[in-house]
Amino acid sequence: MKTAFIYSDRFASFSYGFDHPMRPVRLRITYELIEALGLFDLSWAEVIPARRATDEEILSFHTPEYLSALKEADSGNVPREGIRYGLGYGDNPAFRGVFEWSSYSTGASVQAGELVVEGRVDSAFNIAGGLHHAFPDRASGFCYINDPVVVIKYLLKKGKRVAYVDIDAHHGDGVEQAFYNTRDVLTISIHEDGRFLFPGTGSINDTGEGEGRGYSVNVPLPPGAGDDLFIIAFEDVVVPFVEAFAPDVLVTQLGVDTFRGDPITHLNLTTSGFERMIYGFRSFGCPWVALGGGGYNIFNVARAWTIVWAVMNGMDVPERVPDEIKRRYGDVFVVDSIRDTEKGIPPSVEDIESLKRNIDFLMREVLPLCKV
Ligand SMILES: [Zn+2]
Numbered sequence: 472m473k474t475a476f477i478y479s480d481r482f483a484s485f486s487y488g489f490d491h492p493m494r495p496v497r498l499r500i501t502y503e504l505i506e507a508l509g510l511f512d513l514s515w516a517e518v519i520p521a522r523r524a525t526d527e528e529i530l531s532f533h534t535p536e537y538l539s540a541l542k543e544a545d546s547g548n549v550p551r552e553g554i555r556y557g558l559g560y561g562d563n564p565a566f567r568g569v570f571e572w573s574s575y576s577t578g579a580s581v582q583a584g585e586l587v588v589e590g591r592v593d594s595a596f597n598i599a600g601g602l603h604h605a606f607p608d609r610a611s612g613f614c615y616i617n618d619p620v621v622v623i624k625y626l627l628k629k630g631k632r633v634a635y636v637d638i639d640a641h642h643g644d645g646v647e648q649a650f651y652n653t654r655d656v657l658t659i660s661i662h663e664d665g666r667f668l669f670p671g672t673g674s675i676n677d678t679g680e681g682e683g684r685g686y687s688v689n690v691p692l693p694p695g696a697g698d699d700l701f702i703i704a705f706e707d708v709v710v711p712f713v714e715a716f717a718p719d720v721l722v723t724q725l726g727v728d729t730f731r732g733d734p735i736t737h738l739n740l741t742t743s744g745f746e747r748m749i750y751g752f753r754s755f756g757c758p759w760v761a762l763g764g765g766g767y768n769i770f771n772v773a774r775a776w777t778i779v780w781a782v783m784n785g786m787d788v789p790e791r792v793p794d795e796i797k798r799r800y801g802d803v804f805v806v807d808s809i810r811d812t813e814k815g816i817p818p819s820v821e822d823i824e825s826l827k828r829n830i831d832f833l834m835r836e837v838l839p840l841c842k843v
Contacts, residue, residue, distance in 0.1 A: 472515050474784050475586050475595040477579040478502055479521035482599045485572040488564050492735055492767040493613040495572065498598050500800055501773040505780050507793040513784055519586070521599065524577035529616055531624040532649060537608040541615055545570035556609055563610040573615040576600055580618035580762055584625050587720060587758045594759035594783050598776050601724040601764030603643040604670060612641065612669060619724055619762055620649045626720050626760075627655055634718035634757075635659070636709055638701070638748060639726025639764040640736035642673030642689065646724070652683040657716040657841060661704045663729075663738050664691035675829045678837045685840025688712055688833060693822050694737035697815040698744030700826055701729070705748045707830045713755055717843045721757040725749075725779055726764025730771040731815070741811040745775055749782045759783070769803045777809060 483499035505511060511518055529538055540558055543550035547567030549559030559565035566572075576599040583595035603619050604612030619635060623646070626633050634657040635650075637643035643660040650656035665671040679687035690704045713721070727733075729740040752759065761779060766772035774792075781788045792807045806812075 472785065473592040474516045475583065475592045476511065476516065476518045476780065477521050477582050477595060477597040478518055479575055479579070481571070481575055482521070485566065485568045487566055487613070491564065494769065497766065497769045497772045498763075500769055500803060501598055501776045503799070504773045504792065504796050505777050507796050508777065508789045510777070510780055510784065510786060510789070513786070516784055517592070519582060521575050521579035521597070522582060523571070523574040524581055524616065524621065528581055528621055528625070529574065529577065532607055532617055532620045534608045541570045541573065558610050562613055563615065569615060573602070576602055577616045577618040577621050580622040580760070581625055583760045583762070584622040587760055588626065588629050588631065594761060596761040596780060596783060598763040600762035601639065601726055603637060603639065603724050603764065604641070604645045606645050606648070611645065614645065617645045617649070619643070619646045619722060622760060623650070623656055623722055626722070631719040632716070633657070633720050633722055634713050634716050635722045635724070636713070636752070637661070637724040637726070638729065639724055640728040640733065640738050641668060641726070641765060642670055643724060644670045644672045647673070647677070647687050650683065651679055651687055652681045654682050654686045657686050657688070657712060657718065659688040659690070659709055659712055661690045661692065661701065661709070663696070663736055664693055667694050668736060675832060685837050688837065690829065692738065692826070695739050695816065695818070696822070697739045697818055698741055699815070700818050700822060701740055701744045702747055703823070703826060703830070705751055708833055710751065711834070711838060712841055715838060715841045715843070718757055720760060721752065721755055722760045722762065723752055724762050724764045725776070726766060727771050727775040728765035728767055730766070730768060730775065731811070732768045732771060734767050739815060741813070741815045742774060742778060742809070743811065743815065746778055746782065746788065749779050753782055770805065773803070774809050
């Protein structure tokens with residue numbers, strides 16, 4: 472087994488603004504936690520310095536006009552016609568280095584894809600990736616370049632069939648839309664119901680179009696879902712669809728804004744349910760490109776992505792946050808246990824029944840369309 476962790480010290484040097492929930496510094500804290508736990512000191516694992524994406528890679532999905540506007544925004548000023556591109560407003564500030572940040576996040580995802588395609592590793596993890604909301608000509612939901620789409624386009628160019636599974640709290644709308652009409656990519660998104668959370672899409676009835684029908688799958692979950700509903704959705708939807716599709720490469724978006732204590736979502740996942748899903752991804756035994764995603768409680772981000780890296784490498788999940796990390800980031804690590812110690816809250820009978828009805832629909836109407 473060989474694994475790679477794609478990383479750059481540059482990641483943490485960017486800031487969306489002091490009051491913005493997306494804080495790239497979370498990536499450095501995660502890296503330092505994994506390092507302090509000795510989980511980079513494995514003979515089969517490599518830390519690979521991240522590179523920036525090329526214009527050509529970015530243009531495999533985004534429009535030239537949007538790329539120009541994003542480059543203009545790199546100065547930290549709102550570009551001309553910024554509003555047309557969603558740049559410099561609301562969720563998507565034009566902060567200094569916004570283009571550099573986005574091209575690093577995307578370059579690292581493509582590197583993960585390259586390492587897997589070339590057979591140099593079995594799985595690779597880019598914690599800076601998973602920015603799944605960006606559209607071809609528009610920034611959205613803290614995302615400027617859609618790195619999952621760019622790496623999937625790269626994998627398609629190499630003749631691979633790709634299953635993309637997105638367990639972020641938000642619907643993976645940008646990725647779903649990019650591949651809504653094709654059967655070369657299976658997209659599955661488990662997310663908080665769009666009636667309660669941005670971006671509002673991802674209904675159970677959205678299942679792909681034309682020859683892509685049966686190759687887009689959505690599992691909306693109610694606020695407060697917790698571990699049990701995630702595990703049901705994973706076991707009863709993700710597993711049968713991925714097995715039916717039999718991908719050459721698995722790409723996962725592992726946003727951790729699903730966790731209890733996340734300031735902008737309401738899904739109440741704990742490390743217990745999350746870890747089960749990560750083991751599930753690993754047990755597909757498929758070349759695996761793992762990407763980060765949302766996560767606005769830094770304590771959760773650092774713990775959860777440490778769990779991903781440990782599981783990916785077949786290591787036991789460590790028990791405690793090392794003292795040196797607690798000393799360095801005392802405000803983040805208020806508890807020193809990597810796993811949650813409190814159990815999650817069980818879902819209501821109504822919520823379980825509603826999810827089961829949705830799963831019945833997917834099994835009856837959609838799974839039969841999804842084939843190798
Ligand atoms: Zn999210």
